[in-house]
Amino acid sequence: MRDWIRVLLNHHEQSLRRFPDQRLLVLFDVDDTFLDMRLALVSVLRAYDATHGSAWFGALDPVALDPFGRGIEDILVRCRVPADEQPRVLAWHQHERRCDEMIHLAHAPYRGLLELAGWLHRQPRTAVGINSARPEFLRQDTLRCLNSLAKASGLSFMDELAWFTPHGWQDDVCASKLAAIAQAQRRGDRVIALVDSNPALLGCLAAADHGDDMLLLHSADLVQLPTPAPRQERRATLTA
Numbered sequence: 110m111r112d113w114i115r116v117l118l119n120h121h122e123q124s125l126r127r128f129p130d131q132r133l134l135v136l137f138d139v140d141d142t143f144l145d146m147r148l149a150l151v152s153v154l155r156a157y158d159a160t161h162g163s164a165w166f167g168a169l170d171p172v173a174l175d176p177f178g179r180g181i182e183d184i185l186v187r188c189r190v191p192a193d194e195q196p197r198v199l200a201w202h203q204h205e206r207r208c209d210e211m212i213h214l215a216h217a218p219y220r221g222l223l224e225l226a227g228w229l230h231r232q233p234r235t236a237v238g239i240n241s242a243r244p245e246f247l248r249q250d251t252l253r254c255l256n257s258l259a260k261a262s263g264l265s266f267m268d269e270l271a272w273f274t275p276h277g278w279q280d281d282v283c284a285s286k287l288a289a290i291a292q293a294q295r296r297g298d299r300v301i302a303l304v305d306s307n308p309a310l311l312g313c314l315a316a317a318d319h320g321d322d323m324l325l326l327h328s329a330d331l332v333q334l335p336t337p338a339p340r341q342e343r344r345a346t347l348t349a
Contacts, residue, residue, distance in 0.1 A: 113326055114225065116324070116326075117135075117225075117302055117324060117326060120301060120302060120324045121133065121135070121229065121232065121235065121301060121302070124299065124301045124322075125232075125233065125234065125235075128299045131234070131297060131298065131299040132234050132235070132236055132297070132298050132299065133234055133235045133236070133298070133299050133301045134235075134236050134237075134238055134270070134293055134298040134299065134300045134301065135226070135229050135235070135236075135237050135238070135300075135301060135302045135303075135304070136237075136238050136239065136240040136272075136289070136290070136293075136300060136302070136303045136304070137222070137226060137237065137238070137239060137240070137303075137304045137305075137328075138239075138240060138241055138242065138303075138304060138305040138306055138307070138328065139239060139241040139242075139243060139251060139255070140241070140242065140243065140306065141306030141307075141328060141329075142219065142222065142304055142305065142306050142328040143216060143219055143222060143223065143255060143258070144212075144215040144216055144219070144254070145171075145215055145216075145217075145219070146215050147171040147172070147174040147175070148171050148214055148215055148217065149211040149212070149214050149215040150171075150174060150181070150184075150202075151166065151169050151171045151174070152211065152214055153201070153202055153205045153211060154166040154169060154184070154188075154198070154202070155167065155169070156201075156205065157198055157201045157202075157205075160201075161197075163194075165185075165188045165189065165190050165198075166188055169184070169188060181199065181202055182195075182199070185198055185199075212254045212257055212258060213258065215254075216258050219328070222304075222328070223258055223259050223262045223264065224262050226259070226262065226264055227259065227262030227263050227264035228262075230263070230264050231263060236267075236270060236298070237264065237266070237270070238266070238267075238270030238271060238272070238293070239251070239252075239255070239266055239270070239271040239272065239273075240272045240286050240289045240290070240303060240305075241271070241272065241273050241274075242274060242282045242285075242286075242307075242310075243273050243274065244273060244274050244275075244276070245273045245274065245275050245276075247273065248268075248271065248273050251271075251273070252266050252268065252271060270293075272285070272286070272288075272289030272292070272293075273285075282307075282310060283310055283313040283314065286303075286305075286310065286314065287313075287314065287317055290303070290314075290323075299322065300322075300323055301322060301323060301324060302323065302324040302325075302326060303323065303324075303325055303326070304326045304327075304328050305325070305326070305327065305328060306327070306328045306329070308327060311325045311326075311327060
């Protein structure tokens, strides 16, 4: 596997030299980049079974679920939960999915990416933001979750550097993400990298042709790779 972290850090260092009067911005997707909500959803439902002595969700496969954790009602039908019990499961799901334990479980496959984002955020003239396919109405919940996870990394995701699709799940995600990049650059930031989980979307963004200014990275390539060492003499380095 190619060392995309080294590629990203080299690109960042070159961009500091190329754009000395601009703040550099690295944008991250959320789902399948920082969070896998399918794991959290299955854990919540199996916890319901364990607490209530039922056995509805033992065979539920996370891979078959929506990556955003949507469609809970359809899952209950598929798992043959009786109609009179479904409201109790839904109430359990609504309460438990906000717990910090569930957030950390959802982040588990991507442990290390927040540390990378935090390291970038601490570099000169560099900021980290969110460019998500999630709808705008999930903004505050999403930022709360990410900032809870990011505390140990010295990173805080700021409202003004977070973009979501404006109208809901049916939006054109590629158009929305392109608009976010354009807005950031109109404000004076230089978007130098986008980390995303959707290869088709990355292809769409590549076709928009931002030249060599913007590095497009698939999040799966960054999972479980080495994290950067502290900057020495203002140069980006890696651990051995």
